[in-house]
Amino acid sequence: xxxxxxxxxxxxxxxxxxxxxxxxxxxxxxxxxxxxxxxxxxxxxxxxxxxxxxxxxxxxxxxxxxxxxxxxxxxxxxxxxxxxxxxxxxxxxxxxxxxxxxxxxxxxxxxxxxxxxxxxxxxxxxxxxxxxxxxxxxxxxxxxxxxxxxxxxxxxxx
Amino acid sequence: xxxxxxxxxxxxxxxxxxxxxxxxxxxxxxxxxxxxxxxxxxxxxxxxxxxxxxxxxxxxxxxxxxxxxxxxxxxxxxxxxxxxxxxxxxxxxxxxxxxxxxxxxxxxxxxxxxxxxxxxxxxxxxxxxxxxxxxxxxxxxxxxxxxxxxxxxxxxxxxxxxxxxxxxxxxxxx
Numbered sequence: 001x002x003x004x005x006x007x008x009x010x011x012x013x014x015x016x017x018x019x020x021x022x023x024x025x026x027x028x029x030x031x032x033x034x035x036x037x038x039x040x041x042x043x044x045x046x047x048x049x050x051x052x053x054x055x056x057x058x059x060x061x062x063x064x065x066x067x068x069x070x071x072x073x074x075x076x077x078x079x080x081x082x083x084x085x086x087x088x089x090x091x092x093x094x095x096x097x098x099x100x101x102x103x104x105x106x107x108x109x110x111x112x113x114x115x116x117x118x119x120x121x122x123x124x125x126x127x128x129x130x131x132x133x134x135x136x137x138x139x140x141x142x143x144x145x146x147x148x149x150x151x152x153x154x155x156x157x158x
Numbered sequence: 159x160x161x162x163x164x165x166x167x168x169x170x171x172x173x174x175x176x177x178x179x180x181x182x183x184x185x186x187x188x189x190x191x192x193x194x195x196x197x198x199x200x201x202x203x204x205x206x207x208x209x210x211x212x213x214x215x216x217x218x219x220x221x222x223x224x225x226x227x228x229x230x231x232x233x234x235x236x237x238x239x240x241x242x243x244x245x246x247x248x249x250x251x252x253x254x255x256x257x258x259x260x261x262x263x264x265x266x267x268x269x270x271x272x273x274x275x276x277x278x279x280x281x282x283x284x285x286x287x288x289x290x291x292x293x294x295x296x297x298x299x300x301x302x303x304x305x306x307x308x309x310x311x312x313x314x315x316x317x318x319x320x321x322x323x324x325x326x327x328x329x330x331x332x
Binding site: 046047049059060063064067086087088089090091092 | 184185187188189190191257282283287288289290292293
């Protein structure tokens with residue numbers, strides 16, 4: 001009985017996935033389809049933000065893919081299509097943000113942190129080596145040291 | 159004592175940044191269309207598809223363009239407020255019916271009330287793409303010169319209406 005129920009549940013799952021919408025690639029032109037997929041892998045789906053336009057099954061992603069397909073058919077370059085999308089949705093659609101004043105911190109921040117870290121490290125090492133630099137003993141210190149090191153006859157050295 | 163100051167300062171800065179980050183909604187992507195001309199369109203009207211509505215004919219008026227759909231859950235949440243806002247007469251609200259079936263949209267409006275002066279049918283979602291819509295409801299405040307001045311992503315809350323939209327409308331109508 002239990003098995004039948006499980007099987008039924010599995011079957012219903014299958015039914016659901018079968019009903020889910022698939023992207024409809026243009027089978028007539030695999031070359032074009034390849035280009036669409038390549039470009040949409042560089043672009044973010046705004047509905048499910050961790051997915052690319054190529055992977056997403058959101059309605060908007062499908063619409064945008066067909067828009068890209070349409071523009072490619074019209075002879076637009078990848079650059080023009082990306083500009084079309086960023087004009088409407090902003091740089092956020094790009095997985096690789098452009099280098100410009102508002103993204104300087106994003107692009108160069110890690111290097112600035114790295115350099116700051118190295119500077120701190122060198123500063124610390126320098127300070128430390130100064131602290132433990134060698135210094136000759138004064139006459140008084142030498143006398144104390146010799147006192148301590150002297151082995152008394154008949155006694156084991158401490 | 160002073161050796162604790164620097165780590166503490168770094169910690170506080172970090173906490174402040176994280177707190178700001180937590181307060182941001184990652185789904186709210188700033189629109190590049192703010193202070194840019196509203197994309198032109200001409201679409202059939204929802205109630206009378208033989209007539210069209212275009213953004214261009216709204217020149218000289220301050221107006222709201224609200225993107226909605228009968229299948230959109232948050233639109234239902236926003237709807238009673240929109241009715242209230244429309245009733246106040248502060249600013250005319252026009253609808254952009256986004257990827258909807260005409261019958262569904264019409265029955266939605268007749269069941270729940272119609273806050274719109276009129277709605278335009280964007281059945282295939284092309285105009286919505288031009289406006290950078292990625293999740294209904296979205297609302298655009300457009301000024302007399304056809305420039306988008308403000309965009310609300312998600313439902314207009316009473317707070318946004320009172321503190322942002324109304325003052326802006328007042329300013330733009332001057």
